[in-house]
Amino acid sequence: NAGVTQTPKFQVLKTGQSMTLQCAQDMNHEYMSWYRQDPGMGLRLIHYSVGAGITDQGEVPNGYNVSRSTTEDFPLRLLSAAPSQTSVYFCASRGGGRGAGELFFGEGSRLTVL
Amino acid sequence: DAKTTQPPSMDCAEGRAANLPCNHSTISGNEYVYWYRQIHSQGPQYIIHGLKNNETNEMASLIITEDRKSSTLILPHATLRDTAVYYCIVVRVGGTSYGKLTFGQGTILTVHP
Numbered sequence: 001n002a003g004v005t006q007t008p009k010f011q012v013l014k015t016g017q018s019m020t021l022q023c024a025q026d027m028n029h030e031y032m033s034w035y036r037q038d039p040g041m042g043l044r045l046i047h048y049s050v051g052a053g054i055t056d057q058g059e060v061p062n063g064y065n066v067s068r069s070t071t072e073d074f075p076l077r078l079l080s081a082a083p084s085q086t087s088v089y090f091c092a093s094r095g096g097g098r099g100a101g102e103l104f105f106g107e108g109s110r111l112t113v114l
Numbered sequence: 115d116a117k118t119t120q121p122p123s124m125d126c127a128e129g130r131a132a133n134l135p136c137n138h139s140t141i142s143g144n145e146y147v148y149w150y151r152q153i154h155s156q157g158p159q160y161i162i163h164g165l166k167n168n169e170t171n172e173m174a175s176l177i178i179t180e181d182r183k184s185s186t187l188i189l190p191h192a193t194l195r196d197t198a199v200y201y202c203i204v205v206r207v208g209g210t211s212y213g214k215l216t217f218g219q220g221t222i223l224t225v226h227p
Contacts, residue, residue: 042201042218043158043215043217044217045216059216102160102163103150103158103215104160105157105159107157110155
């Protein structure tokens with residue numbers, strides 16, 4: 001199993017450009033989520049999904065859109081990038097139904113918005 | 115979910131045990147204590163979790179006080195590769211918030227030769 005795969009690993013955007021960060025997992029996990037981490041800070045939850053067709057907002061959802069058309073994929077879209085969105089983005093997934101569990105994280109996508 | 119408090123940084127000599135404390139005085143009966151670590155800028159890595167009993171796995175031990183208001187993560191023989199940020203997180207089982215981990219600042223553990 002590859003686990004959680006994020007692409008691209010690095011990206012530079014200009015203000016106002018749009019892009020999609022891809023996240024895929026091959027563990028048949030129901031739960032997937034996106035976090036961002038700013039320098040010297042902890043991780044903050046952007047959006048999450050408890051299954052295909054179901055998404056919800058986290059702590060810092062503004063400026064980001066998500067969709068979950070399949071169990072495997074959970075892309076994060078930046079519609080109009082802003083310098084404040086310069087960050088490292090982590091995708092994570094967890095198996096099982098209700099209840100807490102171990103989160104598996106991707107390696108991160110480092111985004112710079114000029 | 116209950117809030118956690120951790121010291122911002124700790125040091126440990128290589129080969130010695132590293133004991134990382136966490137305070138979660140407002141923890142509820144249906145909340146687990148989870149520990150993750152993040153090495154450099156990699157994605158966080160799960161270490162261990164527990165409800166009320168002490169737990170041990172190949173990476174670490176977790177000691178939870180009887181009143182569950184605090185816990186200690188123990189790395190029995192720290193190595194240089196254990197230098198990382200360690201996060202203590204309280205997670206509610208079930209309900210609408212399950213799986214939504216709230217990461218605080220964590221503890222920066224530095225293991226010295």
